[in-house]
Amino acid sequence: xxxxxxxxxxxxxxxxxxxxxxxxxxxxxxxxxxxxxxxxxxxxxxxxxxxxxxxxxxxxxxxxxxxxxxxxxxxxxxxxxxxxxxxxxxxxxxxxxxxxxxxxxxxxxxxxxxxxxxxxxxxxxxxxxxxxxxxxxxxxxxxxxxxxxxxxxxxxxxxxxxxxxxxxxxxxxxxxxxxxxxxxxxxxxxxxxxxxxxxxxxxxxxxxxxxxxxxxxxxxxxxxxxxxxxxxxxxxxxxxxxxxxxxxxxxxxxxxxxxxxx
Amino acid sequence: xxxxxxxxxxxxxxxxxxxxxxxxxxxxxxxxxxxxxxxxxxxxxxxxxxxxxxxxxxxxxxxxxxxxxxxxxxxxxxxxxxxxxxxxxxxxxxxxxxxxxxxxxxxxxxxxxxxxxxxxxxxxxxxxxxxxxxxxxxxxxxxxxxxxxxxxxxxxxxxxxxxxxxxxxxxxxxxxxxxxxxxxxxxxxxxxxxxxxxxxxxxxxxxxxxxxxxxxxxxxxxxxxxxxxxxxxxxxxxxxxxxxxxxxxxxxxxxxxxxxxx
Numbered sequence: 370x371x372x373x374x375x376x377x378x379x380x381x382x383x384x385x386x387x388x389x390x391x392x393x394x395x396x397x398x399x400x401x402x403x404x405x406x407x408x409x410x411x412x413x414x415x416x417x418x419x420x421x422x423x424x425x426x427x428x429x430x431x432x433x434x435x436x437x438x439x440x441x442x443x444x445x446x447x448x449x450x451x452x453x454x455x456x457x458x459x460x461x462x463x464x465x466x467x468x469x470x471x472x473x474x475x476x477x478x479x480x481x482x483x484x485x486x487x488x489x490x491x492x493x494x495x496x497x498x499x500x501x502x503x504x505x506x507x508x509x510x511x512x513x514x515x516x517x518x519x520x521x522x523x524x525x526x527x528x529x530x531x532x533x534x535x536x537x538x539x540x541x542x543x544x545x546x547x548x549x550x551x552x553x554x555x556x557x558x559x560x561x562x563x564x565x566x567x568x569x570x571x572x573x574x575x576x577x578x579x580x581x582x583x584x585x586x587x588x589x590x591x592x593x594x595x596x597x598x599x600x601x602x603x604x605x606x607x608x609x610x611x612x613x614x615x616x617x618x619x620x621x622x623x624x625x626x627x628x629x630x631x
Numbered sequence: 632x633x634x635x636x637x638x639x640x641x642x643x644x645x646x647x648x649x650x651x652x653x654x655x656x657x658x659x660x661x662x663x664x665x666x667x668x669x670x671x672x673x674x675x676x677x678x679x680x681x682x683x684x685x686x687x688x689x690x691x692x693x694x695x696x697x698x699x700x701x702x703x704x705x706x707x708x709x710x711x712x713x714x715x716x717x718x719x720x721x722x723x724x725x726x727x728x729x730x731x732x733x734x735x736x737x738x739x740x741x742x743x744x745x746x747x748x749x750x751x752x753x754x755x756x757x758x759x760x761x762x763x764x765x766x767x768x769x770x771x772x773x774x775x776x777x778x779x780x781x782x783x784x785x786x787x788x789x790x791x792x793x794x795x796x797x798x799x800x801x802x803x804x805x806x807x808x809x810x811x812x813x814x815x816x817x818x819x820x821x822x823x824x825x826x827x828x829x830x831x832x833x834x835x836x837x838x839x840x841x842x843x844x845x846x847x848x849x850x851x852x853x854x855x856x857x858x859x860x861x862x863x864x865x866x867x868x869x870x871x872x873x874x875x876x877x878x879x880x881x882x883x884x885x886x887x888x889x890x891x892x893x
Binding site: 374389394429431432433434435436437438439440441451453454455457458462478481482484485486488489493496500504505506507508509517521523524528529532533535536539540542543544545552553 | 665690694695697698699700701702703713715716717719720723724738740743744746747751758762766767768769770779782783784786789790791795797798802803804805806807808814815846872875890
């Protein structure tokens with residue numbers, strides 16, 4: 370291999386998660402990957418004035434540095450000289466480093482299958498639930514778009530949630546998922562952690578619809594995966610620790626009036 | 632390297648794009664990458680009854696095959712034994728194979744920077760414009776959500792579009808973009824093609840706002856990139872060919888009543 374053209378400090382340093390304090394949010398997907406892997410990391414949610422690291426990164430004067438473009442929004446991961454953003458992108462980076470993707474010697478393209486599954490979970494079980502309380506404008510308060518939120522939540526619970534739960538049930542039923550509770554290749558991947566966190570969030574935001582989905586018996590494999598992730602020793606320890614933040618006014622919100630059922 | 636556990640046919644076969652005929656849509660990002668690279672590919676948009684390949688893939692009985700999970704939605708890429716979905720995921724796969732990411736010997740993590748930029752463009756300049764005409768429910772007609780669409784479009788043009796245009800202007804201003812018109816590392820990457828297609832679509836959907844943005848002089852680097860992609864010889868040939876489909880009722884739609892200006 371030729372000499373790298375740029376100087377590069379060692380990556381034998383802790384991962385740094387830069388994300389809003391006070392909510393699990395999109396940062397939670399990154400935390401779960403780091404926790405499951407037992408990786409050493411820092412988290413602005415637990416650093417005094419950590420929010421300043423977030424606002425400095427997303428300042429509209431930030432043009433990045435010699436190596437890295439600026440991020441638009443958190444979560445942001447710093448690792449040595451590298452600064453990257455976008456949740457599925459950070460997961461891809463960490464997944465490959467922390468053995469949460471298929472072994473490339475067994476399945477050279479396994480990474481793309483896991484990435485596909487993670488992106489699909491984030492689309493339908495994180496972005497869409499967020500839009501249920503902010504269908505018109507992320508810059509407005511929920512209170513300024515309550516009617517539209519109710520309309521969207523009804524559609525979400527009736528049409529979209531079953532579509533995505535049904536999709537993941539099919540994935541686990543398919544042969545490519547392998548044995549055991551996981552989505553792909555018979556082994557835990559970061560897509561399983563993403564799906565767990567998405568299901569956990571949707572349970573918080575739409576408890577009635579999720580209880581009904583669970584009782585329907587149509588998505589037993591999906592809920593089995595949820596429990597299997599929750600029982601992973603490191604995940605269990607993490608969820609019971611004060612590193613796990615409570616849901617509040619982030620992606621997943623509980624508004625009784627939006628907790629509709631089909 | 633150990634013997635792969637599964638049989639694998641050669642990948643020395645054309646790429647197969649499986650996507651709805653009749654609109655550029657999300658499939659267009661895949662097409663532009665294949666066209667720029669001069670790759671050999673088939674496209675269901677130009678195959679008789681091609682739509683049947685799409686509906687078979689996304690049928691809610693499809694559980695995938697021995698190697699691949701099913702896709703939720705197109706675009707879908709088949710390449711030999713591999714079947715993958717999710718636009719940014721397909722781009723990642725193709726980008727790495729078709730030299731539209733930084734050379735890993737120069738920048739081992741360049742892939743993640745390009746992926747970050749592509750994901751951000753798709754978020755703000757493809758998904759959000761789509762939601763401007765479908766803010767309540769993708770399953771309903773635009774005509775059933777016209778009031779909400781107007782509210783969202785006004786917010787988009789006033790707040791979101793300038794945010795994303797400003798972000799990409801900053802990226803190109805930053806040192807990591809290197810010399811020339813491109814987003815990262817001084818070379819064309821698939822993120823540039825994604826941004827081009829996004830800008831082209833937003834120009835179609837919101838011509839007044841985009842003309843105003845261009846005339847403002849605030850985003851000169853962004854519009855320079857747009858022209859630079861359009862002038863690439865293979866892209867130019869493609870855009871003038873009948874392989875390039877017209878915008879109609881896809882992601883980017885032109886409704887005069889939504890063509891608002893701040």
